[in-house]
Amino acid sequence: MKKESVGLVDTQYYNLSDDLMLEGGGRLKKATIAYETYGKLNKEKSNAILVCHALSGDAHVAGWHEGDRKPGWWETIIGPGKCLDTEKYFIICSNVIGGCKGSTGPSSINPITDKPYGLDFPIITIFDMVNAQKKLIDHLGINQLFAVVGGSMGGMQVLQWCVSYPDMVRLAIPIATAANSAPQQIAFNEVGRQAIISDPKWNNGSYYSGEIPKDGLSLARMIGHITYLSYESMYQKFGRRLQDKEKYSFDFSLDFQVESYLHYQGESFVKRFDANSYLYITKAMDYFDLTKNGSLAEGLKDVKAKFLVISVDSDWLYPPAQSKEILMALTANNIDVSYHELKSPYGHDAFLLEEGQLNYIISGFLSDILVGDVMTNEVAKISEESSIDEAARLMLENRVTHLPVINENNKLIGIVTAWDISKAVALKYSKLEEIMTKDVIVANPDDQIEIAAEKMKKYNISSLPVVDDSQRVIGIITTDHISTLITRD
Secondary structure, eight states, X not given: OOOOOOOBOOOEEXXXXXXXXXXXXXXXXXXXXXXXXXXXXXXXXXXXXXXXXOTTOOSOOSSBOTTOSSOOTTTTTBSTTSSBOTTTOEEEEEOOTTOSSSSOOTTSEETTTTEEOGGGSOOOOHHHHHHHHHHHHHHTTOSSEEEEEEETHHHHHHHHHHHHOGGGEEEEEEESOOSBOOHHHHHHHHHHHHHHHTSGGGGGGOOTTSOOOHHHHHHHHHHHHHHHSOHHHHHHHTTTOBSSOSSOOSSSSOOBHHHHHHHHHHHHHHTTOOHHHHHHHHHHHHHXXXXXXXXXXXXXXXXXXXXXXXXXXXXXXSXXXXXXXXXXXXXXXXXXXXXXXXOOSSGGGHHHHOHHHHHHHHHHHHHSOBHHHHSBSSOOOEETTOBHHHHHHHHHHHTOSEEEEEOTTSBEEEEEEHHHHHHHHHHTOOBGGGTOBSSOOOBOTTSBHHHHHHHHHHHTOSEEEEEOTTOBEEEEEXXXXXXXXXXXX
């Protein structure tokens, strides 16, 4: 399939109806979440994928805004024909609470003072970011996310989602991340914060009516950007080449290309990011720690998602060893997990740059979908002793057209459809056993969804009960669950 862009997109805004209670004890009143969506949500609302952004990211993950010079920050993997295929999936990305790209953060107006929050903004955590996203997902009417994907700080959010809301995440893809911030990562964040705080124009966070602390923020970005690259990538890109000169200047002006590059990165960042947001978000990353009683396995013991953990071999900011800690903790809990290590010279930034590897690895993971990955777990069922009136009422209440019929041990003994109910009324039947189908076509949770789709097509049915090895009903899968997810030719 030809890989294309989602085209022109707009940012949307959701205003929370209730206060957002925060892990540190504070609260946010009248918080707003900026978000974008791409693709269409299917009837069962089972094809939603949440993308979580890194420190300096935002909701604009794909497509183009009117007048943009470049597309969304993960355009390389989102769109028709790409691994996050917008013809299959409904993609959601929101700006984190504490950010500066539409969601409520320190540069937002405090409803109590009618002035920018500044340092009156409460301390936030990754846990709080995810809770705010949960409210957005609830607002969109989605009960379960097909997948949650993110790199770096976005990967932290992926992990937090799986811990905070284990029943809401089917598939999880944390990339180039860690389950807790290491001392080196905290150290770099603190140096960046001190660069901002030491700028006289920072003014204790109250700079919104005057000059911004651009020197401090620029320096913080320069420091941070060094950690995103690798020794190899910096040497390949710059070496010791001079910038617009043939000889050393023998003063403190910019001699080397790498110096000029870092200054450019810092100056560009100042134009699009808020210094206070940098302080708050890096602090949230520092606090992140999913270990419990000193054990990551204990901290992840309740997760239920199937995982794809991805690291980068040249990443020294979030090295593969930290991803392998996640892998081992999940394995210790018998969680279905696979692991891939990107081979790349780009360092931490590889999760944004290695489009070929990412599209291949993520496509393979998302395509290897089982019935158990997409089925509805909460199934409306009816006992064999029930009346036809009870069956009709249960269908109306649950808005379903198929009811598995079970015995006292929850074992499947038949199925009744809306068509059967209509026939019963016309023929004046009163008992379920007179109308139900006893030879039921079923699916198993370990079946590939293509197998379930073939069964539905062969027998011209739109729903299959999902049973375990003891023939107990554990879910149901419909054509709406899988129609957008099966591979197209």
